[in-house]
Amino acid sequence: MRLQNKFVIYNALSKALIVGAFALLLPLIAEKIAYRHIDNRLEARKDLLIRKIQLGGLDQALLEEDCSFDDYNIFKEEFISIQPLSNEINHESDSVQINNEIWSIDDGNQQEHRVIRQSFLYDNQWYELNIGEGVTAINQLKKTITGFSVWSMAIIVFISVFLDLGFARFVLRPFYRIVDRKLRNTNNPLNFEFDQVKTGTYEFAYLDESINSLMKKIQEAFNIEREFISNVSHELLTPLSILKTRFENLVTDPATPQATAIKIMESEKTVNRLSKIIKALLMISRIENEQYLKNENADLSSIVEEVVEELEARIEAKPVKIIKNLESFEYLSCNKSLIFTMIFNIVNNAIKYNKQSGIIEITGRRSGNEYFLSVNDTGRGMNKEQVDLIFGRFKKLNKDDDNSFGLGLAIVKTIAAFHQITIKVESEIEKGTSFSLIFSNKK
Amino acid sequence: MTVLIVEDERSLSHEIEIFLTKEGYHCDSAFNGAIATQRILENNYDFVLLDLGLPDTDGLLVLKEAKAKGTESAFIILTARGDVDDKVKGLEMGADDYLSKPFSLTELQARMQAILRRKHGLKSNTLQIGDFLMNINNRTVHFHDSLVPLTKKEFDLMHYLALNRNRVLTRMQLIEHIWGDMMDDEYDSNFIDVHVKNLRKKLSAHSNIDWFETERGIGYRFNLPGT
Known part of the structure; x- marks a missing residue:
């Protein structure tokens, strides 16, 4: 899951939690406050009324209050009721109760009221005073507030998710820019872009700097390796060239007896073999170091034709029959000579491991942006373990095969990887081997 | 035909000299860049066989200086360095050919003859x-x-x-x-x-x-x- 989405979800949930709690609490608080107000009011009225009764008598007080014994003000949803109590029971004048009660007023309409109740003694008679105030309005208010809270919570969470999403996207944009520019689009460390990606976020600037400094180290290592390759190649190939030229001079010297000349020639072959191994390793290493350019376009069918022409002598010497069935295809942004080498090595192998009068079938089919090239031989074939080994370096499949250096297919693999060409090998003992390559032009 | 062999590896220089002398060339040797530059400017060689990995300088610099001074010698680069760029650079700087080590002496001679034919523009070649x-x-x-x-x-x-x-x-x-x-x-x-x-x-x-x-x-x- 994307970081920005995680943040947004976390934010939305935490907001919903807080706002939800608030929405639940708000009506309760409102209710509490409303009751406190009512209670205070009821208390004040009760005190006032009792004081009036004590001073001016019950009738006077009722007169002033504009109410009777059992008075009810329907508009104010208020009532005052004074009921005489039986004197046989002991009453306490200071016990005040405030409760929610259902009172049935006048028309028998039952309504919930906040009721304050106190007993008092007047004229040797106990009375019970009830002052009530309707709470329907409060319940209504509570409902309204609850509804409002729930809706506003939903709206707030909804809006904030969008705002968060936008903001997260905005804040994370430099991160994706760093990854795209510095990591994903860098195939060769030598082409790395060192300029900083613009960002106001410290962490991203830190990441950017860290990648830059890592890349600097990789570039240094790269250059050291390049230098090393160049030095090794110089140090090994120079002595070989002394040997080679000396052997050559000896072979062509008329004073050298023929038998000796043949031995010297064999030595020269060994020198050649050594130098080819070194050159092959250097080639692999240079390809892996991206020292080759990919700036040419090549028609693959004509490269195959060239390869076959180049190998004509071997085809004839073996002999094998070549069957070509090639559609043309312009392969873009490649290194022509490497592609040539790759196909050459594959076809060369197909000749080398074929049986006498065998067949090599080379087929090239294009399909949109892709080209499928297959080279099938009727050679000795390989078992599964051998197929797994063939692209490794210095792997000899047959112990009695002295001349194979096992680098031809390692080069093939390196060139294919360099061009992102897919290679598949299928083989069956005594039936033959099939190499399939998929070339793809990127849009 | 005169040839200057610029090669710090003396045994190699010697073998090239044996071969070319037999073929009728007159050979001089230089084992470092400074002497090479001096000899190239003093003598008008037909060929300069130039190693790139010289002890005192890069062979390409010797080529550059010689070309700047207007020498007419044909240059063949002989190198074991084998950087992909070297070949391109050498030819751009005016070298006539490029052989990577180890090379065959007969191949060297064939290249020299090809250069001669090109230089003298033989029509009936x-x-x-x-x-x-x-x-x-x-x-x-x-x-x-x-x-x-x-x-x-x-x-x-x-x-x-x-x-x-x-x-x-x-x-x-x-x-x-x-x-x-x-x-x-x-x-x-x-x-x-x-x-x-x-x-x-x-x-x-x-x-x-x-x-x-x-x-x-x-x-x-x-x-x-x-x-």
């Missing part, structure tokens, strides 16, 4: 081989008036033997010249024999080719004394 006339520019071989149809490789083979006439060319030298480094091994270096056989057949259809000799176990030779 032909070689008389026995009764055959090779036209190097058109890459054709004629027996009197009739064309001998040769494949590209057969022509290369004949040409290389002709350039090195009276000397045995080993199979390896022929393969290296014709296929470069492409042949990854010598599992059947005899395949060169197929080409030789085909070439012989085409030539002998017209004339006696006793001069086309096989040195058993070694290679082939055009034995044409006096040419």
Whole structure:
């Protein structure tokens, strides 16, 4: 899951939690406050009324209050009721109760009221005073507030998710820019872009700097390796060239007896073999170091034709029959000579491991942006373990095969990887081997 | 013909000198860049064979300075460094050819002759081989008036033997010249024999080719004394 989405979800949930709690609490608080107000009011009225009764008598007080014994003000949803109590029971004048009660007023309409109740003694008679105030309005208010809270919570969470999403996207944009520019689009460390990606976020600037400094180290290592390759190649190939030229001079010297000349020639072959191994390793290493350019376009069918022409002598010497069935295809942004080498090595192998009068079938089919090239031989074939080994370096499949250096297919693999060409090998003992390559032009 | 061999590896320089002297070239040697530059400016060599990895300087700088001073010598770069860029750079700076080490001396000589032909702009660039006339520019071989149809490789083979006439060319030298480094091994270096056989057949259809000799176990030779 994307970081920005995680943040947004976390934010939305935490907001919903807080706002939800608030929405639940708000009506309760409102209710509490409303009751406190009512209670205070009821208390004040009760005190006032009792004081009036004590001073001016019950009738006077009722007169002033504009109410009777059992008075009810329907508009104010208020009532005052004074009921005489039986004197046989002991009453306490200071016990005040405030409760929610259902009172049935006048028309028998039952309504919930906040009721304050106190007993008092007047004229040797106990009375019970009830002052009530309707709470329907409060319940209504509570409902309204609850509804409002729930809706506003939903709206707030909804809006904030969008705002968060936008903001997260905005804040994370430099991160994706760093990854795209510095990591994903860098195939060769030598082409790395060192300029900083613009960002106001410290962490991203830190990441950017860290990648830059890592890349600097990789570039240094790269250059050291390049230098090393160049030095090794110089140090090994120079002595070989002394040997080679000396052997050559000896072979062509008329004073050298023929038998000796043949031995010297064999030595020269060994020198050649050594130098080819070194050159092959250097080639692999240079390809892996991206020292080759990919700036040419090549028609693959004509490269195959060239390869076959180049190998004509071997085809004839073996002999094998070549069957070509090639559609043309312009392969873009490649290194022509490497592609040539790759196909050459594959076809060369197909000749080398074929049986006498065998067949090599080379087929090239294009399909949109892709080209499928297959080279099938009727050679000795390989078992599964051998197929797994063939692209490794210095792997000899047959112990009695002295001349194979096992680098031809390692080069093939390196060139294919360099061009992102897919290679598949299928083989069956005594039936033959099939190499399939998929070339793809990127849009 | 005068040649300056710029190579710090003395044994190698010596072997090149032995070979070229036998071929009738007059050779000088320089073992570092400073002496090389000095010699190039003092003498008007026909060829400078230039190693790039010199002890005191980069061979490319020697080439650059020599070219800046207007020398007319032909430069052949001989290098074991083998950086992909080196070849391009060397040729851009005005080198005439490039050989990577280890190279074959006969190949070196063939390159030198090719440069000579190019420099002197020989229009009738032909070689008389026995009764055959090779036209190097058109890459054709004629027996009197009739064309001998040769494949590209057969022509290369004949040409290389002709350039090195009276000397045995080993199979390896022929393969290296014709296929470069492409042949990854010598599992059947005899395949060169197929080409030789085909070439012989085409030539002998017209004339006696006793001069086309096989040195058993070694290679082939055009034995044409006096040419």
